[in-house]
Amino acid sequence: MKVYLRLLRYTKPYIRHIVGSVLCMLALSVISSAIAFLVKPAIDDVFIKKDFRMLVAIPVLIIIAYLGKGMADFGQSYLMGFVGNRIVTDLREAVYRHIQSLSMSFITNTSTGLLMSRISNDVGILQRAVSDSVKKVLRNFFLVIGLTFVAFYQNWQMASLIFLVLPLVSIPIVKFGRKTKKYSRRSQERMGRISTFLIETISGNQTVKAFCMEEYGNRRFFKETNRLFSINLNTLKVSALSSPMMEFFGGILGASIVYYGGHSVIQGTMTTGEFFSFVAAVAMLYRPIKALSRENLKIQKGLAAAVRVFEILDIEPEIKEMPGTIKLPRLKQSIEFKEVSFQYEDTPVLKNVSFLAEAGGILAVIGKSGAGKTTITNLLLRFYDVDSGGIFLDGINIKDVTIKSLREQIAFVTQETILFNDTIRNNIAYGSLDVSDEYIIQAAKSAYAHEFIQSMPQGYETVIGEKGVRLSGGQRQRIAIARAIVKNAPILILDEATSALDTHSEKEVQRALENLMKGRTTILIAHRLSTVRNANQIIVLSDGEVIERGTHDDLVKHRGIYNRLIEIQSGYHKKNLNNTTSSHQ
Ligand SMILES: Nc1ncnc2c1ncn2[C@@H]1O[C@H](COP(=O)(O)OP(=O)(O)OP(=O)(O)O)[C@@H](O)[C@H]1O
Ligand SMILES: [Mg+2]
Structure with a gap:
């Protein structure tokens, strides 16, 4: 009835x-x-x-x-x-x-x-x-x-x-x-x-x-x-x-x-x-x-x-805007996590995580797979709400601002690049569809994507297939970077943004990312430690807890987990180099 x-x-x-x-x-x-x-x-x-x-x-x-x-x-x-x-x-x-x-x-x-x-x-x-x-x-x-x-x-x-x-x-x-x-x-x-x-x-x-x-x-x-x-x-x-x-x-x-x-x-x-x-x-x-x-x-x-x-x-959205939320002003000072705890279902994923990222700098988050790195970014974007603690942008709790004004401030390039079955132009302009063609081309150039886009049959008007299947992994990533450039948001999340790349294109993408990071506050998640060396602050996450923090030099001096990881990774490189030279002989 x-x-x-x-x-x-x-x-x-x-x-x-x-x-x-x-x-x-x-x-x-x-x-x-x-x-x-x-x-x-x-x-x-x-x-x-x-x-x-x-x-x-x-x-x-x-x-x-x-x-x-x-x-x-x-x-x-x-x-x-x-x-x-x-x-x-x-x-x-x-x-x-x-x-x-x-x-x-x-x-x-x-x-x-x-x-x-x-x-x-x-x-x-x-x-x-x-x-x-x-x-x-x-x-x-x-x-x-x-x-x-x-x-x-x-x-x-x-x-x-x-x-x-x-x-x-x-x-x-x-x-x-x-x-x-x-x-x-x-x-x-x-x-x-x-x-x-x-x-x-x-x-x-x-x-x-x-x-x-x-x-x-x-x-x-x-x-x-x-x-x-x-x-x-x-x-x-x-x-x-x-x-x-x-x-x-x-x-x-x-x-x-x-x-x-x-x-x-x-x-x-x-x-x-x-x-x-x-x-x-x-x-x-x-x-x-x-x-x-x-x-x-x-x-x-x-x-x-x-x-x-x-x-x-009848299903109610879990993430709700409280009445009286304000529009978040453009980030000026800092992003701060205060004693944030969170779990998706039953097992705690983040436990009392606190850190403060200065505006304009790079905060690197490293840690084993499953440590909770992506979860940090999910919380910052308010895809989920924290269970306890709080996240503050310039001292304003993100729960007190409109979701739109929060997300507008954040651009991200993630582990999985999501492209849509549309033209390259629209994929780059996704989220800011009314920008000019020159602006898009400029962004593509900074992302080192312009060249390969131009060599495609219809250039910027090429339709790239469902989820971008007609592009290589590295090309997809560069498009995602161009997209982030076009969005021109003050906060940038790079979650393993170079994971799909070989050493050569990684250098290009690395340069693209450096272009992108200029003047923004970056949260950088990376497995390859060479990329986090320049960060203003590095936090090491293990099982959802921050176990080490500091600059590269601090952490090397500290001789903890970070230092050990550095040693392992550079050792790896040397061994690999030796192997390739010996196989050539
Ligand atoms: N949507 C979800 N629902 C339930 N559990 C999840 C969900 N997403 C992640 N998890 C769990 O949360 C934990 C942390 O996941 P997270 O994605 O933050 O790891 P990560 O540090 O980014 O790992 P990686 O380096 O592999 O990307 C994992 O144990 C994972 O199983
Ligand atoms: Mg992850």
Whole structure:
């Protein structure tokens, strides 16, 4: 019931269309009933009394009636279809907007396929239910009323007989409706899993092929589709059964009418015309009643889909802006983490992390994989909120500023470069789409990307494929750097920004990064310690705790973990160099 009401709210802006459509339906029902009614004079006056005037009048009336019926039919179909499509478009937009507003934790914990199926499948099912089934149900409902009136008018005894039987028929209809709803929910859940699987194996197809896992994938896919098949088969059984059952009831009714009506006509209590008019009304009733039961099943499916769509709309974003937040002014002094603790799920990832990064300088964060380095940047961007402690920009807690003004101040180049299936130009300008072409080219030049971009077939207008598959890892990274340059934010996060590069391009990218870091406050996360040497401050993270901090020289003097790492890495280099020279000899 709640779902109905909630859906109803979406119809509000289109109330004029709905009223128009309902008027057309009423007209349709009146005209259809009139046609059933015309059967009586047609038979009694034309065929039995052989009245010539009526012979002309009735065909003319029939033509006019059908013309009106056609117009009304078009009107109600078009208007209701319009409303249905509009509601669904609004709903789809609302769901998309809402998903975009949800927190990272929701997005990372929910399968892509599930979300996709909510936006495309469920909303689609709802669309069919709203634009098609609701229209049919309303239309047929009015028809049933009109025709019922004719039936009662012509012979109330026979009509009562029929309407005693009808409630019996409605029991299986209701039952089938419930079953369909249940199966539909299961079927959509399966569909969601199939979509997730598809997305993963198509976008990860390289890995699938390299590991020769095609067969494995096929088997898993077949398993999923076959499960879907058996659920759909159940739905099919229910809907295939509902129609023959209705027909059977119809048959019984037909037999009773012929018997009872024939009896009355023979005994003279009813004219032949009345009988056939009655039969016409009842016969015309059959289709709408059958449609009502069929559309009921579809509406049940649609409601199940609506429930799933509303489920998404009801999820509250975890990261919220408190009332009274201010716009964060451009960073002038420092970024400070004060005793920050955080966990994604159950295990603590950051424990009492404190540091202060001076504006304009470089703060380097190093530590083993999984130590919590990326988590620090996730918190700074407010993808997640700290569990305790606080993050302060120029002394202002980031929870007290608008999320937009916070994120506008931060540009990042991450471990995984995310590019979109768009032109190189738009990928570089992502986030600042209105910048000039010269500015973009300038940024690309500083990122050492201009050359390779120019050598591409359409230059800056080249579309780079989904996730930028048509570029090399290093090229992707340089585009990401150009993007960060264009954003021109005071804070820069470089999370393993040179991880996808060979030594040669690393030098180029390194220079690009140096261009980028100029005049900004940088948080630099790197495995290769050679890149962090110039940092104003280095913090060493281990298991979510800061275990060493200071400049390169301080830490080397301190002879702790950092120093040991330096020794290992430079030793590595020497050994590697020796190996290559010896293999050349
Ligand atoms: N979305 C998430 N949900 C749950 N746990 C997570 C999530 N992201 C990271 N973690 C966990 O948090 C810990 C720290 O992860 P983080 O990404 O900060 O490591 P990192 O220091 O950046 O490692 P790397 O050098 O490999 O990038 C890891 O143990 C990881 O398993
Ligand atoms: Mg990381």
